[in-house]
Amino acid sequence: MYQRPDRREARLRRHVRLRAKVSGTSERPRLSVFRSLHHIYAQIIDDTKGLTLVAASTVDPELRKQCNGNGGNIEAAKAVGAAIAQKALEKGIQKVVFDRGGQIYHGRVKALASSAREGGLEF
Template sequence: MAGRSPRELRVRRHLRVRKRVGGSSERPRLSIFRSNIHIYAQVIDDSQNHTLVSASTKDSELASALKGKTKIERAKAVGELIARRAKDAGIDKVVFDRGGFKYHGRVQALADAAREAGLNF
């Protein structure tokens, strides 16, 4: 693996996981992406290649409330928002796709907050 960038390694992990994890109409996929500053979540129906709901730290509904918060607190807020939007859309069961990131820190905080808000995965 010498010479590969961290991004290349993450993409390889993501592709490896995506071979097995797919969203359907009954159980769409909750996909996570995190950058250095922001975190994004989407609920995707892979059978129709359609994003059903999404949320991020850039969301106008959250942006003002997140000023001065830590990245973990921001991730929790996004997790609660994505769960609320999914419930409003009639989605209560999802398959979790961590996007090749470790299930740790912000990714874990988002997942735990979504579970606490009523999303099952």
């Protein structure tokens, strides 16, 4: 009998494969993106120290107001991308490595990445 593949397991498998190649250093930290059904989260992480340097998401109160409570659309992803870029530049971070988290580079993930690039991040 055919068993439908589990989408979550497939994403985690892709994420593990991606993380084997991508890691953040103190000179070039990792911009990690997680997308849920209702929200989108972005973190800039230094993997050598195991520290999150900067974070932004649609759960944050100031971004929630911009998104009108709906964090699961492309406009919300653009707002998170701009916010993470602004916070990173304030901390002196310009170059990052992009980690799409096993997601397809399309839609909200692509919108966040392009907005972060427009905000001044290089990747």
